[in-house]
Amino acid sequence: GVYLQAESEVAASNMVLGGGATGERVMTSSSSPGISLMSETISYIAGQELPVVIVNVVRAGPGLGGILPSQSDYNQATCGLGHGDFNLIVFAPASLQETVNMVQKAFDLAQIYRIPVMVLCDGVIGQIMEAVEIPEGHSKNLSKPEEWACGYMRERGGKRVILRSLFLDPEELEAHNRKLEAKWHEIESKETSCEKYLTEDADVVISAFGTVARIARSAVDSLRSEGYKVGLIRPLLVSPFPYKDFENLVPTCKHILDVEMNWGQMLRDVNRGVKYKLPVSFYGRSGGMCPGVAEIEEECRKIFAELS
Structure with missing residues (x-):
């Protein structure tokens, strides 16, 4: 894998948008105000149906707040992480082991459903140390990037793919949003966990x-x-x-x-x-x-x- 320190959250979110468009497993992370800076791009990611994982280690707010633990980004993560009609899957781990497991699961679900997935942590998880076991393998029920992602023209016999969230025809955009909503209803029926x-x-x-x-x-x-x-x-x-x-x-x-x-x-x-x-x-x-x-x-x- 490749680790890259971006110059800003805006840059990092657009980097994972581009990486997700190729069908690769990509993720980024930040803490609260940084996630707010990413929110426009996260909406673009959702609109283009790209598999991206985002980790938010929540800090106290509002505003600059402090680096101590908080869960004050719940509403943002579950209801308003960007403009437009879209939803995203959000995990909420309680330990470092769960965080490791949920990040792996987040990558799987992001690719299965082609949707942004967030792992919503907090400052406790971000600042403690615990022993963890790294799980092996991942789901086999993943989407096939050669069917939808950029860069697979040879595999598709020269057929181009345009990934976009811009629809100037309102009927076309409504049809796209209906597709996203139908996908979300499928996720609701299959992926709840308690x-x-x-x-x-x-x-x-x-x-x-x-x-x-x-x-x-x-x-x-x-x-x-x-x-x-x-x-x-x-x-x-x-x-x-x-x-x-x-x-x-x-x-x-x-x-x-x-x-x-x-x-x-x-x-x-x-x-x-x-x-x-x-x-x-x-x-x-x-x-x-x-x-x-x-x-x-x-x-x-x-x-x-x-x-x-």
């Missing part, structure tokens, strides 16, 4: 993603040792969001506590998942502050006091 921990008999379920879910799991274990029926639900992909897994909590769960390193950006998806049939409360920290195990435990105890 981890449930001790939710079967839980009266209170904590919802969290990324490293906060790792902290919340410790809180669940501690509360269980005290006799509290607490569980954890964690989206491994926050886009597409595992709405069905949240809906399945409705018959048995009495309350959901959403915990994040922001001011509640995943709340909308949690409420949509349970179809507003369960009370959902929120606890969060911002500005680079991480919620602690004791803080989460205290919030859960307050909920149990209200339920009793």
Whole structure:
């Protein structure tokens, strides 16, 4: 492989656009403000249906903020990472091992669906050290670049390919957008992923993603040792969001506590998942502050006091 230090995020994003157009496995990474600089090109990448992986190690904001951990880019990653009608797949790892595994999976899904894929990390993952095992191999169900990518005229018998996101005819652009939307519905039906921990008999379920879910799991274990029926639900992909897994909590769960390193950006998806049939409360920290195990435990105890 080739590693290249670009002069800016704008340059880096356009480099991976060009690399993705050849069908090669390409990725770039940055942190929060840098991802914002890439957003125009990411929209072009989505419009041209190019397989590109983007890693965002989220830092506290808004503005320049600081380099401490945050999850404040959730809305940007899942709802607004560029202009126009498009979506992208977003992984949310909670450890370095998961980050390694998810980056590999991100490359596979990017090529299978010809879509930009983001791995949404945070400053915790960006600054810790853990032992990892590098997985071998990759999916065999990948797209064939000789069928669509630039540079394969000989393999295509001289047929040219033009990869573009410019459509001056509105009917042609609408047809293209319908194609992108149909692809996204296929991804929604096949690629959602969620981890449930001790939710079967839980009266209170904590919802969290990324490293906060790792902290919340410790809180669940501690509360269980005290006799509290607490569980954890964690989206491994926050886009597409595992709405069905949240809906399945409705018959048995009495309350959901959403915990994040922001001011509640995943709340909308949690409420949509349970179809507003369960009370959902929120606890969060911002500005680079991480919620602690004791803080989460205290919030859960307050909920149990209200339920009793």
